[in-house]
Amino acid sequence: MWFIPLLIVFLFVAFLAQEAAPMVLSSLLAMLPDGLWSMDIVARATVMVVPVFFFCAAMSVSFPVMLLLAFATGLLWDCAFAFPVSATDDGVFGVSVFLFGLLGAVMQGVRPFFVRGRWDVPVMVVGAGVFLFLFLEFLVLSLTRANVEFPFSLWIKISVSTMMSMVLAPVVFWVLYRLADLTGYEMGDEDQAERRAR
Known part of the structure; x- marks a missing residue:
């Protein structure tokens, strides 16, 4: 029952700022208890709820809003998961902002498919984004620790996480489509307005 006020606030804000709805929903996802950020499934693999939502939302908004969403999601992700590698190290804080921004730019490339309602290519690109996000996050941690190893169990974990x-x-x-219908937001409108302005 604790989520009902949050849902009401979310719907109110979504009606006020139609393009900000993915950012608000991402913020609500950040308020989830630690166990729901990612759900353990098989082989210590997890369903990456927040990255999947970000990658999907990155296709539904314009590029500047995607960058703002990448900053907010990366900051929240690092606040929840950045930890010191050693007693003398402060951790790798801020890397997720860069990774979300980089991979969000890739998601913008398949945005025309998403706007047309074709989900086949975007689903595969979201999977590739999750794979790259997990791999690059592990690579950054490994480079920070100065111990770059890629055990077979890591590949299994990343692959199963990607599939799930x-x-x-x-x-x-x-x-996202239901939210767009609810708020009257038409995806792709800002692209058409930008073309008309040229």
């Missing part, structure tokens, strides 16, 4: 996250992507796409 790809299963979640169509659900998130459906939620």
Whole structure:
């Protein structure tokens, strides 16, 4: 029952700022208890809820809003998960902002498919984004520790996490489309307005 006031606030804000709805929903996801940020499934793999939502939302908004969303999501992700590698190290804070921004720019490349309602390519690109996000995050931690190893169990964990996250992507796409219908937001409008201005 604790989520009902949050849901009411979310709907109110979504009606006020139609393009800000993915950012507000991302902020609400950040308020989830630690166990729900990512759900353990098989082989210590996890469904990456927040990255999947970000990658899906990155396709539904314009580029400047995606960058703002990448900053907010990366900052929240680092606040929740950045930890010191050693007693003398402060951790790798801020890397997720860069990774979300970089991978969000890739998601913008398949935005035309998403706007047309074709979800096949975007679902695969979300899977590739999750794979790259997990791999690059592990690579940054390994380089910080000065111990770069890629055990077989890591590849299994990343692959299973990617597959399970790809299963979640169509659900998130459906939620984003319903939110767009609810708020009257037409995806791709800002692109058409930009072309007319040229």
